[in-house]
Amino acid sequence: MTEVVKSRTDNRTAIVEAAAALLREGGPGAVTTRGVAERAGVQAPAIYRLFGDKDGLLEAVAEHVMATFVAGKVAGMAAATAAHVDPLDDLRESWRRQIDFGLANPAVFRLLSDPDRVLDSAAARIGREVLQTRVHRLAAAGRLRVPEPHAVDVIQAAGVGTVQLLLATPPERRDQALGDSMLEAVLGRILSDAPPTAPAGPRATAVALRAVAPQLTALSDPERRLLIEWLDRITETPA
Structure with missing residues (x-):
């Protein structure tokens, strides 16, 4: 039984890694059952048994590629919290890593940005949860002037x-400053105008x-529940 389980695990790993390589080389269209089976050294039926269909395989590949990236983000977030790193500095660093990830993994990025796929994507959900945690730290520090979900x-x-x-x-034509410029525009929309050491305004205090x-x-x-209802009413009212 142990050998069977190990073989199944080994096959799954080989298939995901083969599909990830094909995805990097040629995009989703290159991830064919025949191509993956040949590169992984397995029979095509094994792919269907393990992943159901091509969409299931592509989702597994997205999770595989995201796993190391998200693990690093989570570890960085834990270190930032433990070291009392400013939550805004932490968000800026996370933003830059996210932009770098998208540029380094265009095929996976497009999968995770596909509206027809993202709602059911565990990989996309994990990435959003990490962002939610970072935004929550800003809110708890009194730095947001908009509700957390909106931010x-x-x-x-x-x-x-x-x-x-x-x-x-x-x-060769990419604007290297675009990412930082976009982030600063976003921060201007969601952050309280008060500096970290100054008293926050009513809206930021409510958030x-x-x-x-x-x-x-x-x-x-x-x-x-009543307090949350009142606070939601305050934070959701246009400034």
Whole structure:
């Protein structure tokens, strides 16, 4: 039984790595059952047994490529939290890594940006959860003037658009400052105007309190729900 399980695991790894190589070399169209089977040294039926269809295989490849990247982001986030790194500096560094990842892995980036795929993509979901955690740190520090979900959406939309434009531009003509310029534009929209050491305005204060409201054990469950409802009303009202 152990040998069977090991063989299945080995086959899965070989198939995913073969498909990832074909994806890098020729895009999704290059990831054919025959091509993957030949490169992985397996029979084609093994691909269907393990992944169901081509979409299942492509999702596994996206997760495989994202795994190391996300692991690094999570490790960096833990280190940043432990070392009390400013959450804004942490977000800036994460943004640059995300842009670099998209440019280095264009085929995987396009898979993760496909509207028909992203809703059911575990890889895309994990990446968004990492961003949500970083934005939450900003909110808890009183740095946001918009609700957390809106901030996450704005950052993600700007990041996807930036990478798409850069990928559509010949490397020698790419604006190397575009990524930083886009991020600064986004930060101007979502951040409180107050510096970190200054008192935050009412909206930023409400966003910060909303970030920690679920953990306020001094309040009963109904009281917490009411407080969250009030804070959501404040943060979602146009400034």
